[in-house]
Amino acid sequence: MIEREQVLHVARLARLRLSEAEVERMVGELSGILEHVDRIGKLDLEGVEPTSHVVALENVLRADEPRPSLPREVALASAPEPQEGAFRVPSPQAE
Amino acid sequence: MADILDLSVLEAHDAKMAGELSPQEHTEAWFEAAGRDELNAYLWRNDRSAEAAAIEVDRDWNAPIAVKDIFCTEGVPTTAASRILEGYRPPYTATAVRQLIEAGLPILGKTNMDEFAMGSSNENSAYGPVLNPWDRERVPGGSSGGSAAAVAGGLAPWAIGTDTGGSIRQPAAFCGIVGLKPTYGAISRYGMIAFASSLDQCGPLTRTVSDAALLLAMLQGRDACDSTSVGIEGGISLPDREDLAGLRFGVPAELARDSVDAGVRKVFEAALVKIEALGGEVVEVSLPSAEHGISAYYVIAPAEASSNLARYDGVRYGMRAGGDGDLIEMYETTRSEGFGAEVERRIMLGTYALSSGYYEAYYGQAQKVRTRIAEDFSGAFSAVDFVVTPTAPSVAFKLGEKTDDPLSMYLNDFFTVPMSLAGIPAISIPAGLAEPEGGGPQLPVGFQIAAPAFAEQKLLDAAFALEQGIGFDDEHRSQLPWLQRVADA
Numbered sequence: 001m002i003e004r005e006q007v008l009h010v011a012r013l014a015r016l017r018l019s020e021a022e023v024e025r026m027v028g029e030l031s032g033i034l035e036h037v038d039r040i041g042k043l044d045l046e047g048v049e050p051t052s053h054v055v056a057l058e059n060v061l062r063a064d065e066p067r068p069s070l071p072r073e074v075a076l077a078s079a080p081e082p083q084e085g086a087f088r089v090p091s092p093q094a095e
Numbered sequence: 096m097a098d099i100l101d102l103s104v105l106e107a108h109d110a111k112m113a114g115e116l117s118p119q120e121h122t123e124a125w126f127e128a129a130g131r132d133e134l135n136a137y138l139w140r141n142d143r144s145a146e147a148a149a150i151e152v153d154r155d156w157n158a159p160i161a162v163k164d165i166f167c168t169e170g171v172p173t174t175a176a177s178r179i180l181e182g183y184r185p186p187y188t189a190t191a192v193r194q195l196i197e198a199g200l201p202i203l204g205k206t207n208m209d210e211f212a213m214g215s216s217n218e219n220s221a222y223g224p225v226l227n228p229w230d231r232e233r234v235p236g237g238s239s240g241g242s243a244a245a246v247a248g249g250l251a252p253w254a255i256g257t258d259t260g261g262s263i264r265q266p267a268a269f270c271g272i273v274g275l276k277p278t279y280g281a282i283s284r285y286g287m288i289a290f291a292s293s294l295d296q297c298g299p300l301t302r303t304v305s306d307a308a309l310l311l312a313m314l315q316g317r318d319a320c321d322s323t324s325v326g327i328e329g330g331i332s333l334p335d336r337e338d339l340a341g342l343r344f345g346v347p348a349e350l351a352r353d354s355v356d357a358g359v360r361k362v363f364e365a366a367l368v369k370i371e372a373l374g375g376e377v378v379e380v381s382l383p384s385a386e387h388g389i390s391a392y393y394v395i396a397p398a399e400a401s402s403n404l405a406r407y408d409g410v411r412y413g414m415r416a417g418g419d420g421d422l423i424e425m426y427e428t429t430r431s432e433g434f435g436a437e438v439e440r441r442i443m444l445g446t447y448a449l450s451s452g453y454y455e456a457y458y459g460q461a462q463k464v465r466t467r468i469a470e471d472f473s474g475a476f477s478a479v480d481f482v483v484t485p486t487a488p489s490v491a492f493k494l495g496e497k498t499d500d501p502l503s504m505y506l507n508d509f510f511t512v513p514m515s516l517a518g519i520p521a522i523s524i525p526a527g528l529a530e531p532e533g534g535g536p537q538l539p540v541g542f543q544i545a546a547p548a549f550a551e552q553k554l555l556d557a558a559f560a561l562e563q564g565i566g567f568d569d570e571h572r573s574q575l576p577w578l579q580r581v582a583d584a
Contacts, residue, residue: 002447014401014446015408016439017427026443032502033393033444040390040464041456050462051469053293053323054518055280055548060322074186080415087410092422 179433189286206241236266261511268541358529401445486541
């Protein structure tokens with residue numbers, strides 16, 4: 001159903017690092033689930049409108065008025081590594 | 096007067112009005128009861144220290160409440176039962192919780208749950224499973240398992256939870272209490288940690304249908320912070336219907352071949368007889384696409400989750416791991432160490448379903464099935480007032496029984512997922528007891544009633560009449576777990 005290579009590719013897309021044992025388990029489990037899910041792939045749904053949202057709502061708008069947001073120190077309070085009023089992260093490029 | 100903890104919230108209210116119970120005495124009794132948690136139902140308990148002050152108001156007249164740990168509470172730990180949010184204290188409070196606080200409800204604590212609401216047994220919590228108060232070797236259901244166990248186990252008079260595919264109704268059924276999933280849009284989702292945004296909905300878990308109505312009345316409404324919230328026109332009042340005359344209840348024809356435990360089926364059929372005795376009419380309806388609900392749900396919900404959970408990256412809140420390498424290395428280490436196995440599985444499933452080349456085959460097709468299921472219900476509701484099913488195919492199963500088989504765990508949601516996909520309201524009320532397949536103690540069975548969108552008042556009225564007719568609470572009062580706990584204390 002789903003190959004080992006696909007699992008590794010999807011894990012990269014999802015920013016997850018899987019151990020060798022996890023990759024093995026994921027191949028089996030995802031295949032089992034997808035086999036069940038694939039039943040809907042066989043249904044003839046030509047011309048059926050997709051539903052992305054169940055409540056009939058159209059463009060809920062509000063006036064674009066500036067208002068106070070969270071103070072900087074409050075927004076930073078939960079960050080694992082705040083520094084100089086900003087979120088510190090490792091370099092995007094390995095050294 | 097009966098023991099304080101024996102009273103539903105409405106009964107306690109009446110006792111307060113009659114001067115037989117002081118509001119302080121009532122509140123104190125429940126705070127003391129919550130302190131006796133042996134079920135791992137609470138992840139954080141309000142010890143009324145300074146940190147809890149942010150979510151308290153100086154008005155102590157209403158019954159205290161337990162809140163699922165998926166709702167953000169200012170200054171108070173909010174983890175969604177995930178390691179990745181360990182120690183997180185949100186800078187704001189969810190609208191639903193704020194409305195309860197403003198109504199004068201003290202918060203007893205934050206309840207345990209499946210991590211990010213992904214699960215049907217509460218075994219996916221990073222902080223250990225919750226035990227079912229009826230039999231501590233069994234699961235309370237999920238994902239709102241802590242809220243359900245707290246109410247059934249005498250640790251809270253009532254609670255709120257969230258339901259994405261059955262996460263209020265199924266644990267309510269497993270614990271022998273009432274659980275209501277309102278119409279999508281009835282209650283604000285602002286500050287409710289997102290799992291699958293087109294399905295997530297807040298709702299009450301209570302001892303009685305009347306208490307569910309009281310809570311819904313406080314929770315529902317339009318919120319400027321959630322553009323999908325619309326509220327319930329006309330509000331909600333206490334149900335007082337005594338019979339079911341003139342109401343038609345539809346039983347899906349497909350139910351005859353669905354996999355349901357014999358004991359559950361027997362209790363379900365007895366409830367149908369009760370409906371007729373109360374003057375209601377039971378007829379057959381057809382929901383031909385409902386059987387594909389699980390397939391559609393396990394594409395749509397993981398797809399939305401994979402997007403919603405992208406925000407947990409070790410930058411703005413929660414834990415960070417790694418960081419000796421580059422940015423990507425930090426993201427991957429944080430997420431792999433922070434998320435549990437089921438959350439990783441759903442992120443993988445959702446990412447796969449949305450990935451290039453598979454989008455139409457999975458997500459597109461699932462959305463079309465969703466349309467078909469909604470059409471099934473609107474067709475049924477042109478002939479009947481309600482659709483009824485068992486809430487779950489079995490009674491509460493044993494801890495560990497299904498943890499190695501994700502698909503069999505997912506099939507627990509077979510009867511609750513179609514209503515979620517259609518966005519319509521559904522309630523589970525306890526209808527009787529049944530022995531598990533393979534033997535064991537008698538355990539509660541839930542009876543699910545679904546209604547058209549925003550027909551909550553009519554749904555609560557009918558559920559109330561049936562609840563009085565079944566008399567579950569009266570019949571089982573002497574053996575209910577919360578009384579057991581009072582006797583033990």
